[in-house]
Amino acid sequence: MSKAKKILLFSLSGVLALGVVASGGSYWFVRNALAKTDGELILDVSKPVSVVRDDYGIPHIYASNERDLMFAQGYVHAQDRLWQMELARRSVSGTLAEVFGEALLPQDRFNRTIGFRRMADELIPKLDERTKEALQAYADGVNAFKETGSLPIEYTLTGAAFEPWQISDSIAIGKNMAWYLGDNAVTELFVSSSLKKLGFDKTQSLISEIRPIEGGAVSLKDGDARKLVDLIDASRRYGIPGEGIGSNNWVVAGSKSVTGKPLLANDMHLQLGAPSIFYQNHLSVSGQYSVTGVVFPGLPGVVAGHNEHIAWGFTNLNPDVQDLYMEKPNPNNPHQFEYAGRYEDAVVIEETFRVKGRAEPVRGETVITRHGPIITDIVKEIGLSEQFGHPLALRWTAYDTGYGNEITAWLTMNKAKNRDEFEQAMRLFAAPAQNIVYADDQGNIGWRANGRIPIRAKGDGMQPVPGWTSEYEWKSYIPWEELPHAWNPPEGYIATANNRIVDDKYPYFITNNWSESYRADRIHEMLREKARLTLQDMQRIQGDWKNLQAAQYRDIWLPILKRGSWNASQQQALRTLEEWMRDPVDAPDLVGPSIFHITLDKTMQKLFEPQLGSALYADFQKTGLTVNAVNELFAGKNKKWLEGTGSTVEQALLEGFEEALRLLEQQLGDKQEKWLWGANHKLTLEHPLGAIKPLNLMFNDGPYPYGGSSVTVGAASYSRKQWPYKIVVGAPWRFTADLSNLKASEEIMIMGASGQLGSAHYSDQTPMWLTGRYKTMYFDEADVAAHTKAKLVLRPR
Template sequence: MSIVFRWLLRLAVVMIAMIVLAVGLVYYLASRSLPEYDRTVNVADLSAPVEIVRDNANVPHVFGESDRDVFFGLGYAHAQDRLWQMTMMRRTVQGRLSEVFGARTVSIDRLMRRLDLYRLASRSVGVQDEQTLEALAAYAAGVNARLLQINEEALGRGAPEMFLFNAPVAPWSPADSLALVKLMGLQLSGHVTAEVLRARVSLALEDQDRLSDILPDAPGSGLAALPEYSSLFPDAPRFAETGPAARDPLSPVPERGFAGASNAWSAAPTRSAAGGTLLANDPHLGFSAPSIWYLARLELADGGVIGGTIPGIPVVLTGRSARLGWGLTTAYVDDQDVFIERLNPDDPEQYLTPDGYKPFETRPSIIEIKDAAPITLTLRWTENGPVLPGSQFNLGTVTPPGHVTALGWTVLDPDDTSLSAALAIMSAKTVQEAIALSEGYISPAQNLSLVDQDTIAMKTIGAVPKRDPQHQSQGRFPSQGWRAENRWQGRMPYASNPEFVAPRGGILGNTNNKIVDRPFPDHVSFLWGDTQRINRWQRLMQSRQVHTRDSFIEAQLDPVSFTARSLLPLIGADLWFTGQAAPEGTPERQRQIALGLLANWNGEMNEHLPEPLIYAAWIRALQKRLISDELGPLADAFTQVEPLFIERVYRDIDGASVWCDVKQSAPKESCTDMARLALDDALVWIGETYGTALESLRWGDAHQATHDHQVLGDVPVLRYFVNIRQSTSGGDNTLQRGLTSGKDPTPFHNVHGAGYRGVYDFADPDSSVFVIATGQSGHFLSRHYDDLSQLWRRGEYIPMSLDQELARAASVGVTTLVPK
């Protein structure tokens, strides 16, 4: 027995030793790619030494003798910290993910090849101005200098993910950076999804008057009646199956309601306590680890610029110089149209145009797939745009037999000079100069908020398609591509884009709300990203005569829901404090406790309170009950609550209360009945998920910010190292926006919000502040992987200073790049 025990002990010791050695080897290999910030590196393609000073938050401050050298330094810094992220974004836009991940990503690659974004970006290199071409070439050289260093010094392949996936890294090129701008355009575009959904709902509803209930227009002047979708395409399927619900984290296609959002507001000197202009900006994108944002400072010939960049793109997209501040919000310009193209019944390789049948423009494209045979696609284009399969965007559900769909989209312009315009803004000295320089910006359309020392402004930048006044659907749902009146007629003049300069009130802002009310075709858009946050913003801005940096920060972090304050009195009007006291433990008792809590609640979506969870679960259950019988399986497409729909129903606007009656049941249900039943549904779900002690609930337990690694986030054990989860306040309709997933089993996870926050104060520019949601490094073994995340969660910021000595004080290292 003792012999067996000794051998078992020896075996256990050997196994433990092997595990320790394996872990040590993995750690050694992974840690080799941790960048060493405090060193001197000899590099090629550099005219003079460059210093990259990393302050104590690991924000690189890049100093060089020329702008070219500074952009070289930015490329090197991006590649130091975010190489894996950059290469994955490049592979995505190239349609080459399947070379690394196999069959899992074939559908993504198919779409990207059909959209042809990378080829279009390559064509657009030649139309950039000389300054941009020099910046792109220098930036690419900086990235490649880091790649060469990794290879020569065996620095762990540059990122630990490279050991897990065979992802060879090609040298960076100017076309790569331009392609990433187009990829951002895809991530910020939601009109194609909205068009298809509107068409599907139109087909599903028996009463077309109800379409304006469930898909309401933003408040403003009414819209002339549109034809029913079935009148345009009588053969379109009325109840087709929805596409797959699961979405790959690597997919760049946003789901409905997730196509970008943002906040930006500014104050003129007359509304600033210190007498200088103020600007706050927090762009909203899907959360990930690391964040899409990367903080950087560039010391250019025209002066320093500092703010948020996206790795792979050599531009400060939101930030400030000593003279100018700029910020971005998604403009929701209607820059996409779905065209239904009629095939020639005698030759399916031809499609109908206003001039008769024409052949598709075609080209083969081969997708290499890891551990599988390659596949060959035949890419087809019409005069309206690329042909997309019915499986994408659920296009097959609205496409009649004998037809295909094509996509018109401003991002597909091969003469896209957006990056040249974005680079030029960094050197602008005044608001008017920045507006003029933005004329060459094409896509994705943005509201550009600007402040200089004296003036505030907001200008919508980006191409706006010019449509015929006789357009059949006004671009609201798919139209007949062979009719001349449905086709784009070029673009609207830049001067017609909405513009607001030096308003009398001294305050400007945008929360993706409707900013102009023009008749079609000068309308800009029918789809807007917000009808709720703007109300809270207006109150906060007008509640003070003058503002400060801190009051702008307070507004960025405001968790009060105007939506909750306005909807709860409506849906609970006949439920508050009614009925007799119910016995402990009964559903009636739970309902009374919940109503009692909500009756005394001020609408603050605070992470420590129970009321936000009760409210959110109730309103979600209510919408589901209201729409399920009318829409059937299509109801699952409405993952987010539409506040205007709930309001229309409970105010009975144009007979909208008809949604409260369940068509399949004999009795006629009232809206009060639906509110009570929905509250019971919500309380049952809460009890099963979080327990029945309502007073002990915490909104933050449900509303966790999910900064997950796109590739390793679901891998057992590893996910605890690479994912960043945080309890957060805010919600779908608060200025501190934390958009919920809307999907079971975690419908209230915070998945989309302000990955970057910045507040710029031109009374004292160096008192400006900013922060990102994770950390600067994309290496999960780095202490800078998540060191800013707790600051972000607590609503804290770091200094945004152009003071060189302040950057050097307590820096984490200085990298000196020296020409070979």
Template sequence: MRIIFRWLVRLVGVALILGALAVMLVYYLGARSLPDYDVRAAVTGLDQALEIVRDNSNVPHIMAATDRDAFFGLGYVHAQDRLWQMTLMRRTVQGRLSEVFGTRTVETDNLLRRLDLYTLARRSVAAQDDRTKAALRAYADGVNARIDEINRESLGRGAPEFFLFGAELAPWQPADSLAIVKLMALQLSGHLSNEVLRARTSLALDDADRLADILPDVPGTGTAVLPEYSSLAPGATGQTRIAAAPKGGFWPVPEHGLAGASNAWAADPTRSASGGALLANDPHLGFTAPAIWYLARMQLSSGGVIGGTIPGIPAIMVGRSEALGWGLTSSYLDDQDLFLEKLNPDNPDQYQGPEGWRRFETRRSIINIKDATPVTVTLRWTENGPVLPGTQFDLGAITPPGHVMALSWTALSPADTSLTAAVGLMYAETIDDAIAQSEAYVAPSQMLTLTDGTEVAMQLIGAMPARDDAHQSQGRMPAPGWIAANRWQGSLPYSANPRFADPLGGIVGNTNNKVLDRPFPLHVSYEWGDSQRVQRWRTLMQGREVHTRDSFIEFQLDTVSEAARTLLPLIGADLWFTGEAAPEGTPERRRRDALDLLAEWNGEMSEHLPEPLIYAAWLRFLQDRLIRDDLGPLADEFTRIEPLFLERVYRDVDGAAAWCDVARSAVEESCSDLARLALDDALIWIEETYNTTLASLRWGDAHEATHDHEVLGEVPVLQAFVNIRQSTSGGDFTLQRGATRGRGPNPFLNVHGAGYRGVYDFADPDSSVFITSTGQSGHFLSRHYDDLGQLWRRGEYIPMSLDPDLARAAAVGITELVPAAE
């Protein structure tokens, strides 16, 4: 027995030593790919010596002698810190994920092959202006210089993920950057999904009038400027102008309710305490680790530019230059339409056009799959766009036999000059110049908020489809593609895009809300991303005569829900202060305790409070009870709260209270009955999930920001190192937006919000600030992988200075790149 025990001890010891050695080897290989920021290196493709100063937040300040070298430097630093992220995005848009990840990504590859975005990106290279072509080439050279350095010096393949998945390090091409712009357009577009959902819902409802309840139009004429507060801006000149319109597994598509969002607002000097214009911007995207945003500063011939970049794209997408500040928000322009295409029953290779049968344009494409047999797909296009399979987007549920569905979308242009507009914006020195440069922008459509330090403006950028007045569905649902009136007739002129300049009240802003109410087909959109945040924004902005950088920061971080303030008195009107006190431990007492908490709550979605969780759970169960009887399984598509729907029901707008009666029950239920039952449902769920008293609940425990690694985030053990989870305040309808998942065992996880925040003060530009939600590095062994995340969570920012001496003062490293000898 003693001998057996001795050998067991030896074997365990050997196993522990081997395990430790394996961990050390893995760490060594992973650490080899950590970039050294304090080096001097000779690289190919550089014109003159280049200095990259990394400030103490690891933001690179690229000091170049020429613009070409500045773009080279941006490519180099992107590849240093985000090479895996860039490679993954490129593979996604190429439809080549399955070569690395196997069968779980075949559907994603299938979609991207059918959209053919990468082919369109290659064709778009020639459409860029000369300055942008030079930037694309220089940027690609910078990326490739880093890849050559990795290969030459055996720097761990550039990122740990390359060891695990074996993805090739192919040279970067100019078309790759344009393809990522198109991928971002796909990730910010939700009209395709909305059309399908509207069609499915209309088919499921017995009463057609109820469609306007569950998928409501935003009421009112829209908000873009605040003229009603103009009395507080004495001496302001100019009038609000709206340009006259002419007559006539890596699934990249967002879920319903999670298309692009954002906030941006600006105040001119008459509304600024400092006497200089102010601008705030926080674009919202799905959370990942690392975040999509990467902070950088470039020194161009026109001056310094600093702000948020997207790895793979050679441009400061949001930020400021010495002359201009700009921010982006999703405009919700309706730039996608689905078309029913009728097949020729005698020849399936043909579809019906306005003048007769037309042949599909076809091409075969092979999807190579790791450890599986390749799949060959036949790609088809009609005059309206690519044909999508019925298996995707639930298209099969709304496509009649003998038909297929095709997509028209502005991003499918083979001459997409959106990057030319983005590059031109960095060089613009005035608002008029910036607006003129943005005419080249195609997709994704955005609201561009601008200030040049003395004026403010807001311009919708992106191609607006030209539709016929007689379009059968007005772009709201799929329409027959063989009817000429349904088809697009090119794009509207840029002058048709809404523009708001020189507001008398001194303020412009957008929270993805409805901005104006023009009749179809000049309407911009029927679907908007916000009907609630704008109410809080309007209140805050009008609550002060003048604003400061700090007040703009305060508004970005505001967590009061106007939706909660509106809905709780409506749905609980008959529940408060009724009945007698109930004994402890009974459902009635639990309901009374919840209502007592909510009665004293001001709607602030603070991570430390229990009320937001009670409120959110109550509304979730209430909406499900209201719609489940009428929609059946389709109710699973409406997992996020729609405040306008609940308000219509509880105000009985146009008979919307009909949703409260459960048709399959003998009793006629009232809206108060459903509110009470839903609250009981919510409290039972809370008790089963959290097993604590109501007063001990924390919204932040349910509303964690999920910055998860897209590849390793579900791998046991590794997920503890690569995922970044943070308790957060805010919610779906607060200015500090944290959109919830809406489904699964953790429906209130924060999955979509402000990955970048910036506030620019043109009275003191070096006091401007910005932050991202994770860190600069995509390498999970780097201290810069998540160092900005805690600042972001606490509502803190870092300086946004163009002063090179401030960058050098506490630099984490200075990289000197010199041209390699021929």
């Protein structure tokens, strides 16, 4: 456990010592904070608004105009998810230390430097009136809840104060989502560290895509680089998605559907926690539009889902939209930096941080060059003495706030009736860059990559480049018309899963960091199995645990492992692995996945950690490049990586297999039938306060044995930091749409609609999620009425 977390837990434990939870008063706090879902409220709406709650507590909001609709959406988000929204805005605004103390001050400094709130403030004057009005109405609705309802129990536990919600809070949360889905800085820091430690030739043997950069290098001490990587990683927590990303989406034409109309499926792979990072809601404006799906709490509208005519879903394109620039400061003025033979003034922003436990605020500054904010000063400020050879400035496409914005984009998508209107909305979606699949009730299917992706004059985007010359500037962005796309292809389907989506003929660079194609290949394989597909087929694919990585390794691993000298127990385990690899499925009730995944993890550690060191190896695992690197070694490529080490791939695999069996025996005993994947691979849905005992018993849900892995379509990526493996990333929401009858579309979301402890809908969807079941997305007014469990009417003053 990190020092920061220990301090945070200790401070919260002090609250518990006061007896707030242990006393009988805890029940009153919990019950008093639950949302009012029946009856009437007099609020600032122009006409009555109905908020109907269905069997699962999901709100269906019916309004006469869009302003009242967004007001009501803000109100119900606050009813169900206010604490989640609070943590999210504190994270992006750099104000966590106000509540949790000194331990989170470095994180606040870093997030202020990145400037999520700064970007939001810059964007507000550029917003069109419709978006600005929607955001303001949403904020008004959040604030109206504070006037009529009780704050969630987490406010009492932490002593946090609620400040009025602002439209910049919502925009900043959206920008943090773009950060999470377009973060390349960690890869560049890793490459720089590896270059310093191992040199160019060795690093290139690990990452073949890198090229020499002239003009300087970044001098990185391991501790400094690791601390910066940790801060980047932590900037995506506290109610915002955490480590690891992915997603699947596909769309099937009517020619391959039993209904004769398209089918669409989407499951975005993000952090699994309590509450869910998504919020389900159905929004309807009388006579204008009706849309249902999910959104991130704190934001208006629907991000993914369907309306009366179209359906859409996302996967991350994972483009390289960030570059780190080495800057040369003026030795006589630290706020000036060299460019093209002269010194330019940087923008300097004075920052003030309030810290719990400190009488006086802490002051700092953010320095912004022509390329972006200097992100390395934070390392010196938090007490690490080694300085970078050059300060590093971050350039990022999201800093260009003049292009468009994602909130306007999805609010426009919500109303789109056809392909043309949808594409016009997509043009506004600057960051994050995504793969978006589309289907409509006219029979069209399509896929488009969106967003701003830079065209570099020089450089590969894999390592920091000189910022004092114009050689490495971005020339422009890939034109919208030339971004990858397809409409109504002859195959009758389109699928993406973060895999490489362009061939070598594509004229522009997108990224060197594609995901391996295991999930995409399996989706294509299953879509080809039947001539005509159903909605249930889409759901079967979403839950599939076939492991194509293990299938790929079968003919490589087994001959090597059979050459080992094994005792009877080890021979039994090898027979189990061999049998499983004939048809490898990462099911929780099988032993084979345990032997495979732990062997692979131990083998990778033996291949990479001796040369990289433990800290740098941990950073390497965060880059998304490890699978490709180990695949290259198993294929007999990149042999230079192991030169001079005295090790071989074969030796690493044999030792990895032996260590895996030893670990399984130590943890689960010598009866191999107990080495089930579900015993090694578990899901606990953790609340941000759930790491504190006894709060874990109140807020957390689980642990649950669960199948899948990072390479299966039914994704369940895990952290290797502890045993049993802790599942951290999967599909919080699974969505399937039938364009022949949109009201029959189905979904399931982990946890439930409410983030309020004590609500019947805190985790009522989890059992269905775990077992691969779905629920109907009630859309037709008659269906909603038939499943109404509560109705709240907001009336004008």
